[in-house]
Amino acid sequence: MKDDTTKVNTLQKTVSATDGEVEAIGTGLQRGLANRHLMMLAIGGVIGPGYFVGMGNGLSSAGPAGLLICFGIVGTLLWAVMQSLGELGAFIPLPGSFTHYTSMLIDPALGFALGWNYWFLWAGIIMAEYNNLGLVLTFWDTPIPRWGWVLIFWGFFLAFTLLGVKSFGEAEFWLALTKIVAILAFFLCAILITTGVLGGHKIGFRFYHDPGPFADGVKGVFKIFVFAALQYSGTEMIGLTAGESSNPGRDVPKAVKSVLWRIVGIFLFGIFFLTLTVPCNDPDLLSARSKTARSPFVIAFTRVGADAGAHVVNAVIVVTMFSAINSALYVGSRTLYGLAAEGLAPKIFGWCNSRGVPVYSLVFMNLIGFLSLLNLSSGAGHLYTWIVSMTGIATFITCIDGSEHQSLCPPLWSSGLEVLCWLWSYR
Template identity: 75%
Template structure:
């Protein structure tokens, strides 16, 4: 299908399953009719990009990363994976602003690669967010253990589950507004922590100069190169929420304007929030602090809380823990939103039961919301297995799922560009052109594939069956899902000469 000409006929629009909307610029738009509300404005997407996953995973999980690899190792790991993320988001920004559909990269994979691969990727992304929702509820229990309460941990999880479920039913506009203000609050809180970390390190808070003592003793690395490789998947999990910008493209009022701006802010999130947070954390807490989250932990404290409690600033520790608790609302809010939309997108593609397509009047996919959010209850497994062991399994599996998703985004970028060339469509039609094309896309694909297959090499030397399953079970499941769907549905590799480059594009772009 050649798509260089505008679609002007209403019958043609109906045949493509499209209808015309007005965005916030007042211009008409052709959008895929998916039943979801388009209420996300530019400010919503911008703050989602900056603060989308600064929650208990960031504030609690950093303890697991610090204890596994040490301060220098943690910085190196997040810098490398952050660089890869920047490449991937450049690809996704170009795709999302060009073809704005619900389901984003899972839809692109089905449309431009192979429906079998799209099916496997959709479920892979669902598994990723299922792991995230379990991790966040696991972190919720850990945060609450800092205070002695009569309510057991599972009781708090039940209460929060009901609250989050009720809020999710308010619709995408409420989600966007909540994310905007909560993300802004979290960014301000992190900036305050940076200042406090400097005061702690210089002795203004606590009365004892710390400086860079912990880089010398206990040291900059906890387990050398092996320790760094162990947490690449952890870093991928912490960065994983950034891709929600692409997933929400179909619910943006003006994706050709909003998504590029959100993508451009990613570099600041990587440098300031993650690398800055790790640096200031590493000068206040040593990696061998027994209260950090590790594999054998039944309970643990946030390293941001430990930074204050170690110098006797108990008021600051309580304040930070309260801020972390508040950030849980944003983290779970984001996970429920993205996970439910992933299920909804799978149902649209025929890869999940159609009952998941049922929506409320405000556009909220009610069935998908309930089904996905119910997975959060699996976090209660930590009551018997230990919070550290549950968290280790979650980050291993979801981190690998993140690398698979990143590889698919880069592959889709290559395929769409090739389809445009074969159909003689100039790249000048793109509302946002990635500055990394083409070598940055190839590099992003290659590095993602490297991490998929080699990040778990530590399980081979010496042989560790449990570690092997943690690192590679998602890869096996992905391949099996793709193979089964290809055999059952007899799918074909998409021919780029006739690939659909029309559906999902807005009229002012064509």
């Protein structure tokens, strides 16, 4: 553990590289993310394929009320961590992974462990999403096999992400906007379904009475905690983008403050409307013929006779997978770059081209996606299940990063600086 004097001296050396600077801190990465990019990342960047597909498993395991309670608890934990990470990101916008703060403020050994844990989290996500992309695209009858889709988009994403951080930010802006519009459209459709405008039968809160609010009592709620953590993963991306924001002192606090509304508006409201339209004992949640057909969003439309909704939902799922793979490549490569900059990974991963892209980190991260092809030789979904379990646990471990914030405040208080932060409250 570092003493207060060491921490203050370290902060004085790094805090000067904050407000308004447009050049990169250190060498390599460039500040190419504008305010609108960060805001859209904060609002829509966390919406992944699991939101549209995986919620079915959560609903069948915990029931409607259990699903809401679990996501509310995990969301509260995440909000607290994000307030602390936002304070650090705005105050000390370091390039690469935010695990720099752990090494700087607590201990290099913990920074090493959390850095590689965070990289593993995104390595697991990119494997899962390449696997899922191949599965979802087989929903439509095409001559291209599942492994063919994986190879095609592997090459596409590698070429696209080499364009630089501005291209990443612009792509995520429009992909996130598409996801948000789709969710708002579902909110409207859910209201029409529950009131009987679509389907001709008023549902109301019927599914909270029969089959009931909980599928398996308290056990069912605890059963999906890891799943809920994985669905929230990506929110912390705002802290990582601070090093490539054009004005982190202004943009990062705005993005972090929107996290609460994202948790309430996208997850809790979305889950609430979902539980009104689909019962937790619907057999299609677990036994439908395809991954898309198991989506509770598809089931909601199918129950009211709108079978065309399956094609629309599948298209939205493909969009979310594009966003998830794009984000995983960005976050994973920057994390590896940050580890190399600290001497915690091979130096070759710290090299950037003229566009500010850590090329070797990016190529290595994308190569991890090839491991999704292992699923072709095993039962469909087995590899994905293991990856979800491991990456969900890695998400909880990443929350340890919130302790850096409490390690930051005491040395600043002792140095006489005013700190507007108490127990993770961010202003």
